[in-house]
Amino acid sequence: MDEFELIRRFFDRKGEMPGVVVGVGDDGAVLAPDDAKQQVQVIDTLVESVHFPADTNPADIGYRAVAVNLSDIAAMGAEPRWMTLALTLVDSSENWIDSFASGLFEAAGQYDVALIGGDTTSGPVVTVTVTLTGDIEPGAALLRSGAKPGDAIFVTGTLGDAAAGLKLLQVGASDDFLAQRFLRPTPRINTGRALVGTANAAIDISDGLAGDLAKLLNASDVGGEIDIDKLPLSESLREYFVAEERHHLALCGGDDYELCFTAPIESVTDIAEITCIGSVTKARGLRCKRDGDIVVVDNSGYRHFQ
Amino acid sequence: MDEFELIRRFFDRKGEMPGVVVGVGDDGAVLAPDDAKQQVQVIDTLVESVHFPADTNPADIGYRAVAVNLSDIAAMGAEPRWMTLALTLVDSSENWIDSFASGLFEAAGQYDVALIGGDTTSGPVVTVTVTLTGDIEPGAALLRSGAKPGDAIFVTGTLGDAAAGLKLLQVGASDDFLAQRFLRPTPRINTGRALVGTANAAIDISDGLAGDLAKLLNASDVGGEIDIDKLPLSESLREYFVAEERHHLALCGGDDYELCFTAPIESVTDIAEITCIGSVTKARGLRCKRDGDIVVVDNSGYRHFQ
Numbered sequence: 073m074d075e076f077e078l079i080r081r082f083f084d085r086k087g088e089m090p091g092v093v094v095g096v097g098d099d100g101a102v103l104a105p106d107d108a109k110q111q112v113q114v115i116d117t118l119v120e121s122v123h124f125p126a127d128t129n130p131a132d133i134g135y136r137a138v139a140v141n142l143s144d145i146a147a148m149g150a151e152p153r154w155m156t157l158a159l160t161l162v163d164s165s166e167n168w169i170d171s172f173a174s175g176l177f178e179a180a181g182q183y184d185v186a187l188i189g190g191d192t193t194s195g196p197v198v199t200v201t202v203t204l205t206g207d208i209e210p211g212a213a214l215l216r217s218g219a220k221p222g223d224a225i226f227v228t229g230t231l232g233d234a235a236a237g238l239k240l241l242q243v244g245a246s247d248d249f250l251a252q253r254f255l256r257p258t259p260r261i262n263t264g265r266a267l268v269g270t271a272n273a274a275i276d277i278s279d280g281l282a283g284d285l286a287k288l289l290n291a292s293d294v295g296g297e298i299d300i301d302k303l304p305l306s307e308s309l310r311e312y313f314v315a316e317e318r319h320h321l322a323l324c325g326g327d328d329y330e331l332c333f334t335a336p337i338e339s340v341t342d343i344a345e346i347t348c349i350g351s352v353t354k355a356r357g358l359r360c361k362r363d364g365d366i367v368v369v370d371n372s373g374y375r376h377f378q
Numbered sequence: 379m380d381e382f383e384l385i386r387r388f389f390d391r392k393g394e395m396p397g398v399v400v401g402v403g404d405d406g407a408v409l410a411p412d413d414a415k416q417q418v419q420v421i422d423t424l425v426e427s428v429h430f431p432a433d434t435n436p437a438d439i440g441y442r443a444v445a446v447n448l449s450d451i452a453a454m455g456a457e458p459r460w461m462t463l464a465l466t467l468v469d470s471s472e473n474w475i476d477s478f479a480s481g482l483f484e485a486a487g488q489y490d491v492a493l494i495g496g497d498t499t500s501g502p503v504v505t506v507t508v509t510l511t512g513d514i515e516p517g518a519a520l521l522r523s524g525a526k527p528g529d530a531i532f533v534t535g536t537l538g539d540a541a542a543g544l545k546l547l548q549v550g551a552s553d554d555f556l557a558q559r560f561l562r563p564t565p566r567i568n569t570g571r572a573l574v575g576t577a578n579a580a581i582d583i584s585d586g587l588a589g590d591l592a593k594l595l596n597a598s599d600v601g602g603e604i605d606i607d608k609l610p611l612s613e614s615l616r617e618y619f620v621a622e623e624r625h626h627l628a629l630c631g632g633d634d635y636e637l638c639f640t641a642p643i644e645s646v647t648d649i650a651e652i653t654c655i656g657s658v659t660k661a662r663g664l665r666c667k668r669d670g671d672i673v674v675v676d677n678s679g680y681r682h683f684q
Contacts, residue, residue, distance in 0.1 A: 076593075093416060094521060097597070099453040099582055100420035100512075102519045107413045110399060113494060114406035115462040115509060119501040147405040156421040158464070158507040188419060195425040196502050201464040203421060203509040206406075213408045215400060276405055287382075291403070 073166065075192045082173040083157070089186035091153060101188035103154065109207035114144035120197040124255075125241060130168050132255040133200060134175030140278065141204040142183055142259030143329040147276035149214040149268040150206030152183050152261065157190035160199040183261055212268045214333070219273035219292035223334035223352040228260050228345055230306040231281055232318055235325025240312070249308045257329035266343050267333055274333035280324040282369045285332050286358045292334075298350030300362040323360065323369055379472065381498045388479040389463070395492035397459060407494035409460065415513035420450035426503040430561075431547060436474050438561040439506060440481030446584065447510040448489055448565030449635040453582035455520040455574040456512030458489050458567065463496035466505040489567055518574045520639070525579035525598035529640035529658040534566050534651055536612040537587055538624055541631025546618070555614045563635035572649050573639055580639035586630040588675045591638050592664045598640075604656030606668040629666065629675055 073081070084096045094102035105111060118137050120126050138155065145152045157176070161169070180187060185204065237254035240246055260276075267274060275288045281303075289296050303322040313321060334352050350361075359366050379387070390402045400408035411417060424443050426432050444461065451458045463482070467475070486493060491510065543560035546552055566582075573580060581594045587609070595602050609628045619627060640658050656667075665672050 094519065098522050099450040099580075100418040100456070100519075102454070102514075103417040103419060104516070105411050105417055111409040111411055112406040113409060113460075113462060113509075113511070115464050115495055115497050115507075117464040117466060117497050117499045117507070119466055119499050122499060122501055144405040148408070150406070154419075156419060156509055158421050158423040158509075160423060160425055160505060189421055191421050191423050191507075193423045193425050193428060195428055195505060199466060199501060199505050201421075201423070201497075201507040203419075203462055203464075205419070205511075208408075210410070213400065213406075216404050274405075 078169065078192055079190065082169050083187060083190060085177065085187065092186050092188055095186065095188045096190065103188065106207055110210045110213065112145060112148045112150035112206045112208055112213060113203065114141050115201065115203045116140045116144065117199060117201040119199050128255070130172040131175030133198070134172040135179045135256050137200040137202045138176055138179035138185065139257045139259050140329060141202045142179070142261060143257065143276040143278065145204055145206040146260045146264035147214065147274050147331055148208065149212060149264045149274065150208040151265065152185045152204055152206045154186045154188045155180065155202050155204045156188060158201040159190065160193045160195040162194070162196065162198060183259065209268070214264065214267060214271055214274040216273055216275050216288045216291035219288060219294050219334040219352050221294055221352050221354040223272055224337040224340070224348045225285065225296055225298060225332065225334050225350040225352060226340065226346045226348050227277070227281065227304065227330055227332050228263050229330040230304045230309065231277070231328055231330060232309050232321030232325045233306050234327035235321045236309050236313060238327065247308050247312060249306065250312070254327055257327065259329060260331045263331055263343060270339050271333040271335045274331055277328045277330045277332050279326050281332060282323045282358065288332065289352070289358055295353045295356040295358065296350055297353055297359045297361060300360055300367065302347065302349045304347040384475065384498055385496065388475050389493060389496060391483065391493070398492050398494055401492065401494045402496065409494065412513055416516045416519065418451060418454045418456035418512045418514055418519060419509065420447050421507065421509045422446045422450065423505060423507040425505050434561070436478040437481030439504070440478040441485045441562050443506040443508045444482055444485035444491065445563045445565050446635060447508045448485070448567060449563065449582040449584065451510055451512040452566045452570035453520065453580050453637055454512070454514065455518060455570045455580065456514040457571065458491045458510055458512045460492045460494045461486065461508050461510045462494060464507040465496065466499045466501040468500070468502065468504060489565065515574070520570065520573060520577055520580040522579055522581050522594045522597035525594060525600050525640040525658050527600055527658050527660040528642070529578055530643035530646070530654045531591065531602055531604060531638065531640050531656040531658060532646065532652045532654050533583070533587065533610065533636055533638050534569050535564070535636045536610045536615065537634055537636060538615050538627030538631045539612050540633035541627045542615050542619060544633065553614050553618060555612065556618070560633055563633065565635060566637045569637055569649060576645050577639040577641045580637055583634045583636045583638055585632050587638060588629045588664065594638065595658070595664055601659045601662040601664060602656055603659055603665045603667060606666055606673065608653065608655045610653040
């Protein structure tokens with residue numbers, strides 16, 4: 073099976089795709105964006121053995137490649153529209169590709185994202201790059217740079233689960249809930265949309281809360297104080313890990329793909345599954361409190377090339 | 379140097395970028411597309427040792443990653459606007475990245491393309507994925523599917539040079555012209571723009587003329603006949619390769635990134651550097667003539683996973 077046959081068989085799904093004039097199969101896709109909207113464009117790459125274990129179920133890889141990009145779209149407050157896929161494969165086992173495509177289209181289908189084009193290549197490890205384009209009301213995008221002293225700091229969902237899930241997978245243990253939190257993160261599209269007009273700044277938590285919140289605070293030229301005892305933790309995390317470890321996972325563990333945002337506390341009403349964990353300060357830097365004392369966070373999150 | 383520092387230092391270039399509301403540095407870019415236009419979006423990946431030799435000058439890799447995408451934009455007749463970059467690196471040698479970025483921005487600058495975002499990751503080989511978005515008058519995109527019986531078939535520039543250049547590089551020989559044709563292809567943006575309203579169908583030649591023209595003819599539900607003696611060949615190609623070999627390179631060699639298009643012959647005026655090589659027929663299939671006889675083309679171009 074060559075690359076053209078591969079694309080035809082697994083990735084060229086006809087169907088209702090609003091705004092897509094020409095999809096997969098030409099030199100490029102042709103799109104009719106909504107005139108009244110601005111666009112948000114994001115890109116994320118997953119590399120085998122770096123971002124996922126080599127033996128990961130291909131359906132989970134496909135799902136995750138879309139979900140991590142959707143998470144960036146959510147952090148901007150945008151509505152996802154279409155995506156392109158660059159897929160580097162080691163071989164072309166039909167079962168593998170079929171499974172990968174099923175996960176990819178499962179995530180895309182859940183959030184009404186159309187696959188409009190792509191490129192398949194061969195290489196030494198599986199590498200998946202997805203570019204996702206969304207749209208948003210002009211001037212409404214949630215940036216990292218708008219946090220104001222006095223804002224409350226919120227996070228969605230629970231923290232540390234994905235890093236915990238990966239940790240268990242790596243030692244051959246498994247907890248279904250934690251594993252799923254790593255393999256199939258939930259992009260917070262609806263929350264992102266609800267935050268438009270409410271949040272002053274937002275970021276998605278991909279490299280760990282401490283590191284990502286620090287980026288938001290730096291971009292906004294402010295600081296912040298968070299209370300470690302307020303971090304939302306799942307039952308599974310509490311069950312498998314002792315207090316020190318779960319706090320570390322919640323603060324520094326990557327791959328949660330929850331949102332962290334700041335907003336005047338009184339403006340945040342009717343938004344489900346969020347927790348206030350601290351507040352924005354005029355003084356720069358991120359301070360973490362525990363039992364009323366400031367503690368040092370010794371790892372600012374997972375960074376490549378350190 | 380971590381990935382955030384890397385992005386700041388090498389890829390975050392401020393400056394006039396029409397339509398770019400927020401560029402590199404947030405969860406996503408925010409764009410204000412031209413209301414009166416449709417968009418064209420393309421994506422292409424280059425993998426070390428697959429698409430370029432491992433010892434290629436990083437500036438050439440950066441240049442080429444942009445140029446091959448621009449070629450797809452040209453084949454659609456669109457005007458390039460902005461791009462995103464997914465860069466997988468093996469290590470983070472500053473010299474390498476600096477050189478890569480210089481080539482990337484050189485190509486981008488020549489065609490007024492803004493880099494709006496990206497993702498850097500680590501992996502076992504250098505992998506570069508660029509997504510490029512252009513715009514075009516509504517309904518004007520040049521598709522592969524519009525060729526009509528009686529159309530003349532044209533190509534831009536000369537054919538086979540890139541494959542010849544790569545061949546020489548691989549055996550340790552070198553001809554400056556041919557090497558440059560491989561390393562720094564010329565995207566035919568101006569020609570693509572000039573073909574809007576004139577050409578009935580277009581494709582860029584990335585996998586070899588025979589294979590790519592066959593794709594265009596199949597998409598249009600027609601056939602074609604080309605005259606091998608009419609294929610435009612460079613002086614360098616004639617100098618280094620005997621007739622059989624240069625015909626093979628011109629028909630089946632990849633990476634030229636010239637355009638192939640079909641149009642009524644009388645409608646094509648004032649377009650520089652093009653050659654008529656044959657015509658579109660109602661009968662399906664691609665026939666190649668030489669000295670008046672039909673010859674078999676034994677390799678339909680370079681395909682992955684064969």
